[in-house]
Amino acid sequence: MKPITIQDSDQILNFLAEVALRGKGFTTDCLLDYVLDEGFTEPIYLNASGEDPDAFYKDQPQAWAIYQVREWKRVLTVSGGAGKERRVQITETP
Template sequence: MARAPVNLADPDQILTFLADVSLKGEGLTTDSLMEYVLDEGFTEPTYLSAKGEDPEAYYKGEPNAWAVYQIREWKRVLVISDGGGRGRRAQITETP
């Protein structure tokens, strides 16, 4: 069963949610997506969306968590997604 998309706009809820996500497999991996996000300098994210399904992404230890994560902090956006057969990747962009 596919997970429903998630949209959060509270920094504490976002970090709590990310703490329960781990990513395995090819490309970007982490035991805690929250730690990765904090290491990238997103200390007070203002928006998160998660969608899709990835059998190697885990939420609270259960497989098939979301495939695409978009985390925004003011003008910076971090997108974590499947790299099209090249493994999971992360990209940070600045919005105007």
């Protein structure tokens, strides 16, 4: 998958609604649900890159391996990839 950057809240939420993560480590049937549960209700930036055979976009395998969602000073990062255990981290930038 080619890297993608989105800077519109509605487009970001629509994009995340189509992402499912399976495999080892952090998994979810809908990445949007997790992002909303963590309080990212109006994200301003999304970057997705890399390839992961256990990540799905619109039910198609081989979606992105790394997702970064920013809402002002908070950043949610999901990282994984082929053969790696997926993990999620939330940080706050100064």
